[in-house]
Amino acid sequence: MTYCVGLTGGIGSGKSTVTTLFQKLGVTIIDADEIAHNITKPNTYCYESIVEHFGNNILQSDDSLNRKMIRDIVFKNPEERKWLEARLHPVIREAMKERIAKSNAVYNILVIPLLAEKNAKNHNYLNRICVIEVPIEQQIQRTIERDHITEAQVREILATQATNEERLKIADDIIYNGGDLSECRNQILELNQKYLSLAEKEK
Ligand code: ADP
Numbered sequence: 001m002t003y004c005v006g007l008t009g010g011i012g013s014g015k016s017t018v019t020t021l022f023q024k025l026g027v028t029i030i031d032a033d034e035i036a037h038n039i040t041k042p043n044t045y046c047y048e049s050i051v052e053h054f055g056n057n058i059l060q061s062d063d064s065l066n067r068k069m070i071r072d073i074v075f076k077n078p079e080e081r082k083w084l085e086a087r088l089h090p091v092i093r094e095a096m097k098e099r100i101a102k103s104n105a106v107y108n109i110l111v112i113p114l115l116a117e118k119n120a121k122n123h124n125y126l127n128r129i130c131v132i133e134v135p136i137e138q139q140i141q142r143t144i145e146r147d148h149i150t151e152a153q154v155r156e157i158l159a160t161q162a163t164n165e166e167r168l169k170i171a172d173d174i175i176y177n178g179g180d181l182s183e184c185r186n187q188i189l190e191l192n193q194k195y196l197s198l199a200e201k202e203k
Contacts, residue, residue: 002100003107003199004125005173008115009132010161011154012143014177014184018132019111021188027195028105032112035095036088040065046091053083075160089118097125107199116162120170127202130191131171133164135178 009015019029039046042063050065051058054073060066074081100108109130112123120129134142136158143154168174173194175187 001125002103002105003127003195003202004100005107005109005195006115006120006123006126006129007109007111007132008113008129008167009134009175009177010139010164010167011157012139012146013132013134014142014175015111015113015132017181017184018175018177018188019109021185022109022192025188025192027192028103028108030096030099030103030108030110032092032096032110032114035092035099039088039091039095046088049087050084053087075157085118089122093122096123100125107195116167116170128172128195128198129170130173130175131167132175132177133168134176136164138178 007015007018009018019031023029038044040050041047047065050070054070058066058069058073070084074084096110100110110123110126115123115129116131120126140151140154140158143149143157144151147154173191175184175191177184
């Protein structure tokens with residue numbers, strides 16, 4: 001099995017930014033959000049059961065899921081969120097394992113936004129967990145600027161996510177993203193070297 005590093009962080013912490021930097025170094029990225037999107041396209045098993053559960057009103061005119069509407073429903077309703085996660089997460093994990101099995105990279109980065117919120121032990125294929133840490137004020141400011149939402153809205157989202165402390169508990173490595181992009185890049189360069197050599201040792 002190829003060496004696997006799980007990458008996680010809260011909203012606006014820099015997951016996309018960090019992922020792009022690793023990608024530029026030629027690292028293979030497997031993204032849980034992208035898989036979630038793929039396994040809920042029309043005519044997939046998950047799609048059918050989501051439509052059955054929430055009803056046809058969550059469909060757009062082209063029969064694809066209205067993702068914003070579903071996000072709003074589960075944001076306001078923990079029971080619905082639980083249902084959706086129980087339906088999707090095992091399928092996402094299996095799809096990730098399939099991707100890992102097919103990968104011939106030295107190591108893979110698996111981007112898993114909810115790794116600290118859920119039982120990280122479910123992801124027993126991960127050799128290491130890397131957490132992006134960012135001071136909360138900066139996280140809020142960057143999210144406001146990126147998503148054009150209010151501070152209150154960001155705080156509402158943050159309240160549903162793990163705290164920095166909870167995330168750091170599961171971290172083997174930490175990327176501190178409170179600095180500028182070049183500081184971030186330097187840490188990625190170092191981590192890439194570390195992961196390449198750890199992956200070689202595991203072979
Ligand atoms: P996530 O994918 O975790 O939600 P992003 O990578 O999209 O976070 O980062 C959130 C926002 O902050 C984006 O607009 C991104 O360009 C910006 N950003 C991320 N890291 C830095 C940094 N080190 N310096 C300045 N802006 C950054």
